Amino acid sequence: MISVHVLEDGLEPGDNSLFSNSTMKESLFAFIHGEQEMGVSRPTCIVSEPFAPWTLEVAQRAGIPRVEFCASNAMSYLVLINLVHLYSEGIFPEKGSPTKWTTENPVMLDHIPGLPPFRSELLGREIRFNDASHPFVKLLTEIVSCSKHSERVLINSVIKLEPMAFKALQIQGVKAFDVGPLPMPGKEESSSKAECISWLNSQGDHSVIYIAFGSVATLSVEEMHELASGLEGSGCSFMWVIRKDNRGEKELPQILPEGFLERTKDRGLIISWAPQVEVLSHRAVGGFLSHCGWNSTFESLQEGVPMLCCPRFSDQRINCHYICEQWNTGVEVMRTDTGGLERSYVEAGVKALLHGEEGLKARHNAQRIMAITKKSQKEGERHSVANLQRFYDDMRALCCISDNP
Numbered sequence: 001m002i003s004v005h006v007l008e009d010g011l012e013p014g015d016n017s018l019f020s021n022s023t024m025k026e027s028l029f030a031f032i033h034g035e036q037e038m039g040v041s042r043p044t045c046i047v048s049e050p051f052a053p054w055t056l057e058v059a060q061r062a063g064i065p066r067v068e069f070c071a072s073n074a075m076s077y078l079v080l081i082n083l084v085h086l087y088s089e090g091i092f093p094e095k096g097s098p099t100k101w102t103t104e105n106p107v108m109l110d111h112i113p114g115l116p117p118f119r120s121e122l123l124g125r126e127i128r129f130n131d132a133s134h135p136f137v138k139l140l141t142e143i144v145s146c147s148k149h150s151e152r153v154l155i156n157s158v159i160k161l162e163p164m165a166f167k168a169l170q171i172q173g174v175k176a177f178d179v180g181p182l183p184m185p186g187k188e189e190s191s192s193k194a195e196c197i198s199w200l201n202s203q204g205d206h207s208v209i210y211i212a213f214g215s216v217a218t219l220s221v222e223e224m225h226e227l228a229s230g231l232e233g234s235g236c237s238f239m240w241v242i243r244k245d246n247r248g249e250k251e252l253p254q255i256l257p258e259g260f261l262e263r264t265k266d267r268g269l270i271i272s273w274a275p276q277v278e279v280l281s282h283r284a285v286g287g288f289l290s291h292c293g294w295n296s297t298f299e300s301l302q303e304g305v306p307m308l309c310c311p312r313f314s315d316q317r318i319n320c321h322y323i324c325e326q327w328n329t330g331v332e333v334m335r336t337d338t339g340g341l342e343r344s345y346v347e348a349g350v351k352a353l354l355h356g357e358e359g360l361k362a363r364h365n366a367q368r369i370m371a372i373t374k375k376s377q378k379e380g381e382r383h384s385v386a387n388l389q390r391f392y393d394d395m396r397a398l399c400c401i402s403d404n405p
């Protein structure tokens with residue numbers, strides 16, 4: 001049974017200072033201490049997000065282990081804990097000096113022990129730093145140090161999908177456990193479920209492109225226009241999630257090209273939140289245009305749906321690399337020189353995925369991976385469940401907790 005306790009964080013609404021916060025530190029310690037006093041349900045460990053290194057100090061004060069949970073995959077975790085090392089190798093140009101590498105002119109990085117060389121552009125612009133005093137670099141240094149003190153790292157992935165990254169973690173001494181895929185909690189607006197499914201029921205097999213950018217990434221109005229025009233030009237049916245927070249106070253006609261809704265009303269459905277897993281498992285869905293968030297990537301693989309990749313930031317480039325180059329379960333939308341969306345590229349990508357040779361191959365590979373996932377589930381011994389149990393047993397042993405305290 002899971003019981004949820006809400007702790008005081010001392011933050012103003014909208015303040016996301018998760019990384020270091022003394023109120024949270026004290027609240028968490030007081031909570032653990034209180035539970036320990038009561039004895040019956042004393043915590044065995046702290047399971048912490050890597051980006052909250054302050055939880056290590058709380059765990060040490062409470063005398064319990066800290067374990068990390070990585071909501072993304074093993075490769076992303078590996079990159080995270082090696083970034084400071086990459087910075088110190090000088091792979092990022094000094095301010096003012098000519099760029100050593102760019103997206104257009106990538107170089108191969110071979111600095112991560114245990115990992116084959118990978119293309120530099122997998123590391124997005126937002127994490128390319130050359131200044132050791134930058135707050136992000138300082139945070140990373142703390143993350144790396146805490147990671148070394150973590151008993152285990154639970155990763156929301158499966159080893160069969162990324163054996164090399166798990167191997168590299170092992171080589172680097174990280175005790176990584178694959179515990180994915182973990183189910184995602186539903187969201188309130190799933191009341192659109194009946195509408196979505198009934199609309200999909202009226203569409204042909206594999207004829208619909210589903211478009212969603214997860215819960216964080218947003219598109220500018222210009223990008224919305226390019227995406228909409230590309231969809232229109234493709235002539236394909238589409239289901240498009242435009243979150244309320246991505247349109248603010250504006251109504252749909254204000255953020256989409258003039259007349260777009262009217263012209264596409266017979267073949268398009270726009271909603272503010274979809275029952276994504278149900279949508280992906282529907283026979284009518286032929287492809288998923290996605291930002292490549294890890295959960296979306298995983299869900300698409302589990303349902304055998306090929307992807308049209310449009311990564312935005314963070315681990316999404318790594319996920320896109322897996323999709324397009326390792327598993328071959330999708331294709332990437334071409335970008336403009338400045339990295340933006342362009343209608344003709346969107347149109348070409350949608351057509352290629354739904355009707356082209358590349359799309360057919362991607363679907364075939366996605367279905368092959370889906371079959372592997374389903375098979376291992378059927379065998380009843382889901383590796384991840386076994387790993388979670390093993391982790392739990394280990395933590396209990398570490399804390400010397402018996403069943404009858």
Ligand SMILES: O=c1ccn([C@@H]2O[C@H](COP(=O)(O)OP(=O)(O)O[C@H]3O[C@H](CO)[C@@H](O)[C@H](O)[C@H]3O)[C@@H](O)[C@H]2O)c(=O)[nH]1
Nearest residue numbers: 071072184212214215216241273274276293294295296314
């Ligand atoms: O209309 C929608 C849109 C999304 N989802 C669900 O929301 C989740 C979205 O997760 P994900 O694809 O991982 O995207 P984000 O929510 O943006 O995830 C953040 O966290 C991920 C895990 O760390 C990272 O991989 C991403 O880069 C980061 O943006 C998935 O389970 C979807 O099924 C819905 O149910 N309905």
